[in-house]
Amino acid sequence: MPKLEMTPVWDKVFPKSDKVEHSKITFHNRYGIELAADLYKPKDAQGKLPAIAVSGPFGAVKEQSSGRYAQRLAEQGFLTIAFDPSFTGESGGSPRYVASPDINTEDFSAAVDYLSTSEEVDADRIGILGVCGWGGMAVSAAINDPRIKATCAITMYNMSRVSANGYFDAEDSPEARNKLRAQLCAQRTCDYAAGDYERGGGVVDPLPEDAPQFVKDYHAYYKTPRGYHARSLNSNDGWNITSTLPFLNFPLLTFANEIETPVLLVHGEKAHSLYFSEDTYKLLEAGVKPENKELLVVPGATHCDLYDNDEFIPWESIAGFFKKYLG
Secondary structure (H helix, E strand, C coil): CCCCCCCCCCCCCCCCCCCEEEEEEEEECCCCCEEEEEEEEECCCCCCEEEEEEECCCCCCCCCHHHHHHHHHHCCCCEEEEECCCCCCCCCCCCCCCCCHHHHHHHHHHHHHHHHCCCCEEEEEEEEEEECHHHHHHHHHHHHCCCCCEEEEECCCCHHHHHHHCHHHCCCCHHHHHHHHHHHHHHHHHHHHHCCCCECCCCCCCCCCCCCHHHHHHHHHHCCCCCCCCCCCCCCCCCEHHHHHHHHHCCCCCCHHHCCCCEEEEEECCCCCHHHHHHHHHHHHCCCCHHHEEEEEECCCCCCHHHHCCCCCCHHHHHHHHHHHHC
């Protein structure tokens, strides 16, 4: 596999902690795609550590929210990695800027492969954390991979559902989906003829006055110094338009009720996306082991508050969840 080129400088949207050691690593998934990650380790740590792999939000890079979570959890005694998913950021994969329900779920298990074989990690104490769209990917990975001993989804999206049904299920009809399929497959023809892939555009900028509040919240994160990053899809030109296609046909969370390991869903009370966590929790609660499933709704928090706002992120509850189940 070709060697990845990763920046040697600290270029995160959050400050570097003096409580952890930071380094760059790579690992590969079972499709042969090399993934880039930041590794955070508590300073002066001894012996094999519990570990957590972190990714998200959907369209973000590890220099944004996921790195913030990884560094903060490393301060709590975990070895953590924040990784760029396949085809994005500093990770490999071609064509660029592709999302996939299969490959991106696999990316979490590939991170577990790496951690399971690390001399610094206790392979029986590995968890994952996904933010936004990668919250749904994390739950999907937990369905399929029992090596994952604890899963936390922050302000999660179910990307299959929102792709197939639209926001708030407003486009949930065969007619709407068939119209979307026709548009996306027409785009495939155009892309093939052009020899390149049309991008869908990141967060809208400039911001229309009549934009929904959640779009304004996205803009306030991705398009301002608070969260902008040059490699972030949401901060720039977005995903390939045709990335939506596989999500229409492959529901991510069909067997969520079969997850035996602990799952914590964290969502903001005022988040437009709260219904994704609420309905996912219903599946988990009706499943084979409801006693280790939890939905934590944060009073007053919006979707993007849980990206980086310490006034709302329940750090003690998140760290406590992983300490309880990873030891």
